[in-house]
Amino acid sequence: MTEPLGIRILNRMVSFQPEMLDAVFHALAHPARREILRRLTERERNLSDLASPLEMSFPAASKHVRVLERAGLVERRVEGRSHVCRINAEPLRQVAEWTEAYRAFWEANFVRLDAVLEEMKAEAKRKPGGSAGEAAGGNER
Amino acid sequence: MTEPLGIRILNRMVSFQPEMLDAVFHALAHPARREILRRLTERERNLSDLASPLEMSFPAASKHVRVLERAGLVERRVEGRSHVCRINAEPLRQVAEWTEAYRAFWEANFVRLDAVLEEMKAEAKRKPGGSAGEAAGGNER
DNA sequence: AAAAAAGTAAACCAACTGGTTGACAGAGCC
DNA sequence: GGCTCTGTCAACCAGTTGGTTTACTTTTTT
Numbered sequence: 001m002t003e004p005l006g007i008r009i010l011n012r013m014v015s016f017q018p019e020m021l022d023a024v025f026h027a028l029a030h031p032a033r034r035e036i037l038r039r040l041t042e043r044e045r046n047l048s049d050l051a052s053p054l055e056m057s058f059p060a061a062s063k064h065v066r067v068l069e070r071a072g073l074v075e076r077r078v079e080g081r082s083h084v085c086r087i088n089a090e091p092l093r094q095v096a097e098w099t100e101a102y103r104a105f106w107e108a109n110f111v112r113l114d115a116v117l118e119e120m121k122a123e124a125k126r127k128p129g130g131s132a133g134e135a136a137g138g139n140e141r
Numbered sequence: 142m143t144e145p146l147g148i149r150i151l152n153r154m155v156s157f158q159p160e161m162l163d164a165v166f167h168a169l170a171h172p173a174r175r176e177i178l179r180r181l182t183e184r185e186r187n188l189s190d191l192a193s194p195l196e197m198s199f200p201a202a203s204k205h206v207r208v209l210e211r212a213g214l215v216e217r218r219v220e221g222r223s224h225v226c227r228i229n230a231e232p233l234r235q236v237a238e239w240t241e242a243y244r245a246f247w248e249a250n251f252v253r254l255d256a257v258l259e260e261m262k263a264e265a266k267r268k269p270g271g272s273a274g275e276a277a278g279g280n281e282r
Numbered sequence: 283a284a285a286a287a288a289g290t291a292a293a294c295c296a297a298c299t300g301g302t303t304g305a306c307a308g309a310g311c312c
Numbered sequence: 313g314g315c316t317c318t319g320t321c322a323a324c325c326a327g328t329t330g331g332t333t334t335a336c337t338t339t340t341t342t
Binding site: 025026030031037041088089096099107 | 163166169240243
């Protein structure tokens with residue numbers, strides 16, 4: 001017998017275990033799987049529906065869905081011969097939480113980059129033919 | 142010749158390309174690499190420092206750092222024989238941004254789970270020996 | 283000058299990924 | 313009953329990952 005519904009739900013809510021992050025990050029590390037997720041935000045879809053735009057064989061797409069399922073990002077219910085998939089973004093919330101822990105660092109870094117850019121603009125204004133100006137020109141071309 | 146500093150910085154700031162997400166998510170999908178990142182939040186560290194607590198050979202740890210580097214999450218500067226690594230959390234900001242796009246879905250899901258739990262608690266109070274109570278007991282033990 | 287320390291590079295390995303094809307199973311429709 | 317649609321499973325394959333060991337370079341220390 002499988003675990004009771006309550007256990008399964010609670011496990012999912014507190015599951016901040018490293019293996020869980022492994023599975024979720026791994027699942028998100030493939031463009032086809034992110035595309036599947038994105039299309040599941042529009043509506044529920046069955047496997048054929050999910051596979052059709054994915055320039056690969058049907059079994060390959062099916063495997064991608066299963067990877068998302070193992071990561072808890074997709075849930076499926078069987079309706080006759082059709083397997084209907086629904087997004088479960090709860091693991092993404094935990095990814096966001098994990099990522100938040102580094103907010104101070106990326107914000108500090110952003111400020112630093114911003115300062116560098118301000119300095120570059122000032123540099124370009126002072127001597128427009130200089131190396132800083134050359135870099136800016138190369139970028140906007 | 143390599144690209145000018147300005148170009149490199151600008152590229153990094155607007156680089157929301159899919160391959161970039163591939164690299165970042167892949168880099169985060171291994172506990173050793175997340176541990177490296179976490180320890181880099183405390184201070185800059187050289188490779189030996191990063192490798193020592195990582196129950197694996199030095200070359201293996203060095204490879205992990207390089208994966209983080211390719212994803213833009215770590216930067217290194219060489220000081221004599223020591224390679225000093227610094228965290229660059231900017232790609233994590235982009236991960237957070239990407240994840241935010243699914244906020245509506247995980248929040249909806251969270252509300253739904255919360256409702257289920259409230260229902261379970263009420264159920265447990267009404268008949269403490271029932272299956273719902275059993276599930277809760279199994280969890281808190 | 284010799285030894286130690288910090289890293290890289292290369293060769294090798296087992297396991298896993300991401301893809302294919304072909305055979306099969308169940309559900310629905312004519 | 314037969315055909316089609318939806319999907320799984322198993323076998324197979326090339327390439328990548330994650331790890332090892334050994335050999336080497338460069339820098340610092342003694």
